[in-house]
Amino acid sequence: MNRLATVVARDVGKIYSDGPTEVIAVRAASLVLRPGEMVAIVGPSGSGKSTFLACLAGLERTSRGSVTILGHDLATTGRRAQALLRRQHVGFIFQSYNLISSLTAQENVELPLRLAKDRATASERASAALDLVGLGQQAHRRPPELSGGQQQRVTIARALAVEPEVVFADEPTGALDTVAAAQVLRLLREIADAGSSVLLVTHDVTGAATADRVLVLRDGSIVDEIEQPTAERVFTALNGAGSAA
Numbered sequence: 001m002n003r004l005a006t007v008v009a010r011d012v013g014k015i016y017s018d019g020p021t022e023v024i025a026v027r028a029a030s031l032v033l034r035p036g037e038m039v040a041i042v043g044p045s046g047s048g049k050s051t052f053l054a055c056l057a058g059l060e061r062t063s064r065g066s067v068t069i070l071g072h073d074l075a076t077t078g079r080r081a082q083a084l085l086r087r088q089h090v091g092f093i094f095q096s097y098n099l100i101s102s103l104t105a106q107e108n109v110e111l112p113l114r115l116a117k118d119r120a121t122a123s124e125r126a127s128a129a130l131d132l133v134g135l136g137q138q139a140h141r142r143p144p145e146l147s148g149g150q151q152q153r154v155t156i157a158r159a160l161a162v163e164p165e166v167v168f169a170d171e172p173t174g175a176l177d178t179v180a181a182a183q184v185l186r187l188l189r190e191i192a193d194a195g196s197s198v199l200l201v202t203h204d205v206t207g208a209a210t211a212d213r214v215l216v217l218r219d220g221s222i223v224d225e226i227e228q229p230t231a232e233r234v235f236t237a238l239n240g241a242g243s244a245a
Protein backbone atom coordinates (compact mmCIF):
# COMPACT_ATOMS: atom_id res chain seq x y z
CA MET A 1 0.00 0.00 0.00
CA ASN A 2 1.37 3.41 -0.96
CA ARG A 3 4.67 1.83 -1.95
CA LEU A 4 5.10 4.61 -4.45
CA ALA A 5 4.50 7.40 -1.97
CA THR A 6 7.49 9.33 -0.64
CA VAL A 7 5.61 10.86 2.28
CA VAL A 8 2.47 9.51 3.92
CA ALA A 9 0.87 11.45 6.74
CA ARG A 10 -2.17 10.02 8.49
CA ASP A 11 -4.29 12.10 10.88
CA VAL A 12 -1.34 14.20 11.96
CA GLY A 13 -2.02 16.46 14.92
CA LYS A 14 0.22 18.87 16.78
CA ILE A 15 -0.60 20.53 20.07
CA TYR A 16 1.73 23.08 21.65
CA SER A 17 1.57 23.78 25.36
CA ASP A 18 1.66 27.49 25.95
CA GLY A 19 1.82 27.69 29.73
CA PRO A 20 -1.49 26.45 31.09
CA THR A 21 -3.20 26.68 27.68
CA GLU A 22 -2.87 24.40 24.69
CA VAL A 23 -2.59 25.56 21.11
CA ILE A 24 -3.91 23.10 18.56
CA ALA A 25 -1.72 23.94 15.58
CA VAL A 26 -2.69 20.94 13.41
CA ARG A 27 -5.71 18.63 13.74
CA ALA A 28 -5.89 15.26 12.02
CA ALA A 29 -4.39 16.33 8.68
CA SER A 30 -3.51 13.66 6.13
CA LEU A 31 -1.44 13.78 2.95
CA VAL A 32 0.12 11.39 0.48
CA LEU A 33 2.98 12.80 -1.58
CA ARG A 34 4.14 10.88 -4.63
CA PRO A 35 7.35 11.01 -6.66
CA GLY A 36 7.26 13.79 -9.23
CA GLU A 37 4.43 15.52 -7.44
CA MET A 38 4.48 19.10 -6.21
CA VAL A 39 1.92 19.92 -3.54
CA ALA A 40 1.39 23.40 -2.14
CA ILE A 41 -0.10 24.22 1.25
CA VAL A 42 -1.83 27.57 1.59
CA GLY A 43 -3.93 29.07 4.36
CA PRO A 44 -4.34 32.12 6.55
CA SER A 45 -1.56 33.14 8.90
CA GLY A 46 -1.52 30.85 11.92
CA SER A 47 -3.52 28.10 10.18
CA GLY A 48 -0.77 25.56 10.86
CA LYS A 49 1.07 25.37 7.51
CA SER A 50 4.62 25.54 8.86
CA THR A 51 3.80 23.21 11.74
CA PHE A 52 2.29 20.64 9.38
CA LEU A 53 5.34 20.81 7.11
CA ALA A 54 7.68 20.52 10.11
CA CYS A 55 5.77 17.43 11.32
CA LEU A 56 5.97 15.83 7.88
CA ALA A 57 9.68 16.58 7.67
CA GLY A 58 10.30 15.09 11.11
CA LEU A 59 11.48 18.46 12.45
CA GLU A 60 8.60 18.54 14.94
CA ARG A 61 7.30 15.61 16.91
CA THR A 62 3.64 14.93 16.17
CA SER A 63 1.12 14.80 19.02
CA ARG A 64 -0.97 12.25 17.14
CA GLY A 65 -1.11 10.41 13.86
CA SER A 66 1.71 8.91 11.81
CA VAL A 67 4.26 10.10 9.27
CA THR A 68 6.21 7.84 6.95
CA ILE A 69 9.05 9.16 4.79
CA LEU A 70 10.41 6.83 2.11
CA GLY A 71 8.96 3.88 3.98
CA HIS A 72 10.37 4.91 7.39
CA ASP A 73 7.76 5.43 10.07
CA LEU A 74 9.08 8.40 12.05
CA ALA A 75 7.54 7.07 15.28
CA THR A 76 9.78 4.02 15.18
CA THR A 77 12.83 5.55 13.51
CA GLY A 78 15.43 6.78 16.01
CA ARG A 79 16.75 10.34 16.00
CA ARG A 80 20.09 9.45 14.42
CA ALA A 81 18.45 7.34 11.73
CA GLN A 82 16.02 10.19 11.03
CA ALA A 83 18.89 12.67 10.79
CA LEU A 84 20.65 10.37 8.33
CA LEU A 85 17.46 9.91 6.33
CA ARG A 86 17.04 13.68 6.07
CA ARG A 87 20.67 14.26 5.21
CA GLN A 88 20.71 11.69 2.44
CA HIS A 89 17.25 11.92 0.93
CA VAL A 90 15.55 15.15 1.92
CA GLY A 91 16.13 18.75 0.84
CA PHE A 92 15.07 21.77 2.90
CA ILE A 93 14.47 25.28 1.60
CA PHE A 94 13.34 27.93 4.06
CA GLN A 95 12.64 31.64 3.87
CA SER A 96 15.67 32.43 5.99
CA TYR A 97 18.46 31.09 3.88
CA ASN A 98 20.51 29.45 6.65
CA LEU A 99 23.69 29.85 4.69
CA ILE A 100 27.03 30.18 6.44
CA SER A 101 28.24 33.67 5.62
CA SER A 102 31.94 32.93 6.01
CA LEU A 103 31.77 30.18 3.36
CA THR A 104 31.50 30.68 -0.40
CA ALA A 105 28.39 29.57 -2.29
CA GLN A 106 30.36 26.54 -3.49
CA GLU A 107 31.42 25.61 0.07
CA ASN A 108 27.88 26.09 1.39
CA VAL A 109 26.53 23.67 -1.21
CA GLU A 110 29.37 21.19 -0.61
CA LEU A 111 28.88 21.11 3.16
CA PRO A 112 25.97 18.63 3.38
CA LEU A 113 27.62 16.47 0.72
CA ARG A 114 30.77 16.26 2.78
CA LEU A 115 28.67 15.26 5.80
CA ALA A 116 26.71 12.69 3.81
CA LYS A 117 27.34 10.11 1.20
CA ASP A 118 29.43 11.51 -1.59
CA ARG A 119 32.49 13.12 -0.15
CA ALA A 120 34.64 12.26 -3.15
CA THR A 121 32.33 13.95 -5.63
CA ALA A 122 31.17 16.81 -3.37
CA SER A 123 32.98 19.50 -5.32
CA GLU A 124 31.72 18.37 -8.74
CA ARG A 125 28.18 17.91 -7.55
CA ALA A 126 28.09 21.28 -5.83
CA SER A 127 29.34 22.94 -9.03
CA ALA A 128 26.72 21.12 -11.08
CA ALA A 129 23.94 22.17 -8.68
CA LEU A 130 25.07 25.80 -8.75
CA ASP A 131 25.14 25.67 -12.57
CA LEU A 132 21.62 24.30 -12.53
CA VAL A 133 20.30 27.25 -10.53
CA GLY A 134 22.21 29.68 -12.76
CA LEU A 135 24.90 30.59 -10.25
CA GLY A 136 27.93 28.87 -11.75
CA GLN A 137 29.65 32.23 -12.15
CA GLN A 138 28.95 33.23 -8.53
CA ALA A 139 30.25 30.06 -6.87
CA HIS A 140 33.21 31.87 -5.30
CA ARG A 141 31.06 34.55 -3.66
CA ARG A 142 29.99 34.54 -0.03
CA PRO A 143 26.29 35.03 0.90
CA PRO A 144 26.66 38.72 1.88
CA GLU A 145 27.93 39.36 -1.67
CA LEU A 146 24.80 37.83 -3.22
CA SER A 147 21.25 39.18 -3.61
CA GLY A 148 18.38 37.63 -1.67
CA GLY A 149 17.21 35.76 -4.76
CA GLN A 150 20.70 34.48 -5.44
CA GLN A 151 21.08 33.36 -1.81
CA GLN A 152 17.80 31.51 -2.07
CA ARG A 153 19.05 29.82 -5.23
CA VAL A 154 22.18 28.75 -3.33
CA THR A 155 19.92 27.09 -0.74
CA ILE A 156 18.08 25.36 -3.59
CA ALA A 157 21.40 24.20 -5.04
CA ARG A 158 22.35 22.94 -1.58
CA ALA A 159 19.08 21.03 -1.32
CA LEU A 160 19.40 19.69 -4.88
CA ALA A 161 23.01 18.58 -4.61
CA VAL A 162 22.06 15.59 -2.46
CA GLU A 163 19.58 14.53 -5.16
CA PRO A 164 16.74 14.39 -2.67
CA GLU A 165 13.65 12.28 -3.16
CA VAL A 166 11.67 14.83 -1.17
CA VAL A 167 12.02 18.59 -0.90
CA PHE A 168 10.32 20.59 1.87
CA ALA A 169 10.09 24.28 1.07
CA ASP A 170 8.61 26.67 3.66
CA GLU A 171 7.91 30.15 2.26
CA PRO A 172 10.95 29.99 -0.03
CA THR A 173 9.83 33.10 -1.92
CA GLY A 174 8.67 35.13 1.08
CA ALA A 175 11.62 37.53 1.02
CA LEU A 176 11.96 37.80 -2.75
CA ASP A 177 10.73 40.18 -5.44
CA THR A 178 8.41 38.87 -8.15
CA VAL A 179 11.14 38.04 -10.66
CA ALA A 180 13.34 36.19 -8.16
CA ALA A 181 10.27 34.44 -6.71
CA ALA A 182 9.21 33.24 -10.17
CA GLN A 183 12.72 31.89 -10.76
CA VAL A 184 12.66 29.97 -7.45
CA LEU A 185 9.20 28.54 -8.20
CA ARG A 186 10.34 27.47 -11.65
CA LEU A 187 13.25 25.62 -10.05
CA LEU A 188 10.92 23.87 -7.59
CA ARG A 189 8.67 22.87 -10.47
CA GLU A 190 11.70 21.48 -12.32
CA ILE A 191 12.75 19.48 -9.25
CA ALA A 192 9.30 17.85 -9.23
CA ASP A 193 9.31 17.33 -12.99
CA ALA A 194 12.66 15.55 -12.61
CA GLY A 195 10.96 13.02 -10.29
CA SER A 196 11.32 14.28 -6.72
CA SER A 197 8.39 15.17 -4.46
CA VAL A 198 8.05 18.82 -3.48
CA LEU A 199 5.98 20.10 -0.58
CA LEU A 200 5.68 23.87 -0.64
CA VAL A 201 4.20 26.16 2.00
CA THR A 202 3.39 29.55 0.53
CA HIS A 203 1.24 32.67 0.78
CA ASP A 204 1.68 33.28 -2.93
CA VAL A 205 -1.37 32.13 -4.90
CA THR A 206 0.49 32.27 -8.21
CA GLY A 207 3.28 30.19 -6.73
CA ALA A 208 0.80 27.70 -5.30
CA ALA A 209 -0.78 27.40 -8.74
CA THR A 210 2.50 25.99 -10.12
CA ALA A 211 1.88 22.90 -7.93
CA ASP A 212 -0.06 19.83 -9.07
CA ARG A 213 -2.32 20.06 -6.07
CA VAL A 214 -3.07 22.70 -3.45
CA LEU A 215 -4.23 21.97 0.08
CA VAL A 216 -5.99 24.74 1.96
CA LEU A 217 -5.47 24.74 5.72
CA ARG A 218 -7.72 26.53 8.15
CA ASP A 219 -7.44 26.31 11.93
CA GLY A 220 -5.15 23.32 11.57
CA SER A 221 -7.45 21.32 9.29
CA ILE A 222 -7.34 20.72 5.55
CA VAL A 223 -10.59 22.34 4.41
CA ASP A 224 -10.09 22.24 0.65
CA GLU A 225 -8.03 20.45 -1.97
CA ILE A 226 -7.58 21.86 -5.46
CA GLU A 227 -6.44 19.63 -8.32
CA GLN A 228 -4.95 21.36 -11.38
CA PRO A 229 -4.95 24.68 -9.57
CA THR A 230 -5.09 28.13 -11.12
CA ALA A 231 -4.22 31.33 -9.25
CA GLU A 232 -7.90 32.33 -9.33
CA ARG A 233 -9.09 29.08 -7.81
CA VAL A 234 -6.45 29.20 -5.09
CA PHE A 235 -7.32 32.84 -4.37
CA THR A 236 -11.02 32.03 -4.08
CA ALA A 237 -10.39 29.03 -1.83
CA LEU A 238 -7.97 30.99 0.32
CA ASN A 239 -10.36 33.89 0.75
CA GLY A 240 -13.09 31.46 1.71
CA ALA A 241 -10.73 29.94 4.26
CA GLY A 242 -9.61 33.33 5.55
CA SER A 243 -12.98 35.01 5.79
CA ALA A 244 -14.52 32.08 7.58
CA ALA A 245 -11.68 32.03 10.13
Ligand SMILES: Nc1ncnc2c1ncn2[C@@H]1O[C@H](COP(=O)(O)OP(=O)(O)OP(=O)(O)O)[C@@H](O)[C@H]1O
Nearest residue numbers: 016018023025043044045046047048049050051052
Ligand atom coordinates in the same frame (compact mmCIF):
# COMPACT_ATOMS: atom_id res chain seq x y z
N1 LIG B 1 6.62 26.56 19.09
C1 LIG B 1 5.37 26.94 19.26
N2 LIG B 1 4.83 27.05 20.50
C2 LIG B 1 3.55 27.41 20.69
N3 LIG B 1 2.69 27.68 19.67
C3 LIG B 1 3.16 27.60 18.43
C4 LIG B 1 4.52 27.23 18.14
N4 LIG B 1 4.70 27.22 16.80
C5 LIG B 1 3.51 27.58 16.26
N5 LIG B 1 2.60 27.80 17.24
C6 LIG B 1 1.19 28.17 17.04
O1 LIG B 1 0.59 27.20 16.20
C7 LIG B 1 -0.31 27.81 15.27
C8 LIG B 1 0.11 27.48 13.85
O2 LIG B 1 1.35 28.13 13.58
P1 LIG B 1 2.09 27.96 12.16
O3 LIG B 1 3.37 28.73 12.24
O4 LIG B 1 2.17 26.53 11.84
O5 LIG B 1 1.08 28.69 11.18
P2 LIG B 1 1.30 29.17 9.67
O6 LIG B 1 0.05 28.86 8.95
O7 LIG B 1 2.57 28.61 9.15
O8 LIG B 1 1.43 30.74 9.90
P3 LIG B 1 2.15 31.87 9.00
O9 LIG B 1 1.49 31.84 7.67
O10 LIG B 1 1.87 33.12 9.75
O11 LIG B 1 3.62 31.50 8.96
C9 LIG B 1 -0.30 29.30 15.61
O12 LIG B 1 -1.37 29.57 16.48
C10 LIG B 1 1.01 29.50 16.31
O13 LIG B 1 0.97 30.58 17.21
